[in-house]
Amino acid sequence: MKPIWKGAISFGLVNIPVQLLSAEERTELNFNMIDQRDHARIKYQRINAETGKEVPWENIVKMYEFEDGSYVVVTDEDFEKADPKASKTIEIEQFIEAKELNPMYLEKPYYVAPVKGGEKPYSLLRDAMKESGKVAIGRVTIRTKQSMGAILPVGDALVLNLLRYSDEIRTTETLNLPEGEKITDKEMDLAISLIDGLTASWNPEEFQDEYTSALMKRIEAKAKLKGKDLPEEPEEEEVTPSKVVDIMDLLKKSIETKSRKRSDPADKAAPGDKSKTSKSSGKSDEKAAPRKRKSS
Template identity: 55%
Template sequence: MPRPIWKGSISFGLVNIPITLFPAESQSDLHFQMIDSRNHARVRYKRVNEVTEEEVPWNEIVKGYEFEDGNYILLSDEDFKQADREATKTIEIEDFVDLRAIDYAYFDKPYYLVPGKGGEKGYVLLREALRRKGKVGIARVVIRTKEYLAALIPEGDALVLDLLRYHQQLRDLGEYAIPHGDLEEFKVTRKELDLAETLVESMAAEWEPEKYHDEYHDALMAWIEKKAREGKTEALPEEKAEAEAEGGKVIDMMALLKKSLEGKGEGGRKRKAEEKGEAPKRKGSGKPAGTSRKESEKKRKTGEK
C-alpha cells in the first residue's frame, strides 16, 4: 500500500469529512544512473559554491527566492510552516459544477481520498450526492508547499481528487497554426468524410484501460534482462528508417481512408470473403462470413493462410 501524502478533511457547507490523501499513480519509469564509459564508475553531482568553488554540505543549504536580480529572500523550514496554516489541511469545496463542463486539458494528476475514522457516512453521502447530480466539487488544496485547484470526482465507490491546471497555465490555441474554417476550404469531400466516419465506427470499442500498457517499457526491460543473462554488451538492432514524405506531395486522403477500412467492419469482411470465393455472411443468416478477427489473428501468428 502506498504511503499517504497527508491527512486532512473535506469541507463543504457545514459538513466536515476526515480523509487521507493517497497517490493514485503507480510509477513504472525505469531509472538510470549516469556512468563514465571509460571505467564504468558512477558519475555524481556536487553542490558547489559558485564563489568559493567549494562543495557545500546539505545542512548548510537553504531555499532562496530571487525577488530582484541578484537579491534573494532566504527561507527556512519555519518560514514554510508559517504559510502552512491549519486551513491548508482542508479540501475546501468552493463550487459544484458539471463534470462535462471541464475541458480534459485542465486535468493534471489524480489522488485517492480514503475516509478517516468516523468519516465513512459523510464520505458516502458526498459521493452519492455528486454522482446523482452529475456534479464535481471544485476546491483548493495545499500539498506540501504549493496550492492547487482540484476537482473532487466520484469514481466507483471512491472519491478522487484530481488536480487541475489553472487557466493561465494553458496556452492559447491562437498561438498555433491550427486549421479552422469550412471543410471546403481544405478540399475535404463528402465521400472522404463518410469514409472517415465509417472507419471510426468500424474501430469503435468499449473503453478498457487495462488492455493498454507501456510497450516500450516492456521491450526495453526485456532487452536489459537479455543483456544481463548474456553477461555482455551488444548493440541494439537498427530499425529501418521510415521513408520521409516528399515535400509538397498531395496526399490521397480517399485512398488512405479506403486502405484503413480494409478488414474493418462489414465492408472489410465482405471483401475478404469475395477474395476467397466465399459468400459473405448476412446478419442473422447463420451462414459463413469469412474468418473472424480472432481466427485471423491466430492464423497470422502461426503463419497459416
C-alpha cells in the same frame, strides 16, 4: 500506502477529515549515469559556493532572493503558518456539471480517503455527487504549492485531480490549423466507416507500455552478448504525411485491412490469453451504413 497530506474537506459548514494518497504508480525504467570512458558512476554533490565543500542535507535551507540581491531564509514553519487553513483544508468553492470539466486542465490524481470520524459525511458527499452528476472545484495546498483541484466520485472513492490554472494552458492561436478545407461526402463517409470499425468499449487494461517492454528486451539481449554489438535490424519505413490525392485510397485500404484482421482466426485471442483481448465488441462488428451529411 503512506498518505502525502492530511486535513479536511470543507463542505459548507461540514468538515470531513480526510487524507490524500497517490493514485499513480510509475513504471519507468531507472537508469544510472556513468562515464563512458571507464564506466564509473557519476555522483552529484551539494557544494558550498564559498568554501567548495559538500553540504549535508540537514544544513540546507530555502531562501527567497529579492531583485536588489537581499534575501530571506524561509523555513518549514513559514510555509505552514503563511496560511494555516489553506495548508490543512480543501475548500470546496463551487460545484460544476461533470461535462464542464475540460480534460486539458487535468494534471495529477490523488485518492481521497476518510479518516476516523469522517466515514458518514464522506459517503454522503460521494453519493450526492454521483446522484447530481456534479464535480467539486476547490483549492488545496500540498507541501509548498497551492493548486486548484477537482473532486469527483470514481467507484466507491472520491478522487482529487489537481488542475492546471488557466494561464498555464497555451492557446491555439499560434498553431497553423487548417480552415475551410473542402471535404467531400464520400471522404467523410469513408472516414466515419473507419472510425466505426475501430470503435469498441474502452478497457484501459488492454493498453500497456509496449516501448518500455521492447527496451527491456533489448537491454537483456545486450547483457547476454556481454559487450558485443547487437545485430543490425532493418530500419522501419519512414512515415510520410498523407497527400490530398491519396486520402481516399488510404481510407479504403485502412477499412479493408481492418476487415481482414477481424475475419482472420489467427488474430483472435486464445481462451484465457489476456494479451490479445479482442477489441471488436460493440459497433465494430457492424458494417457502417453510408451517412448523409447535413446541409447547412
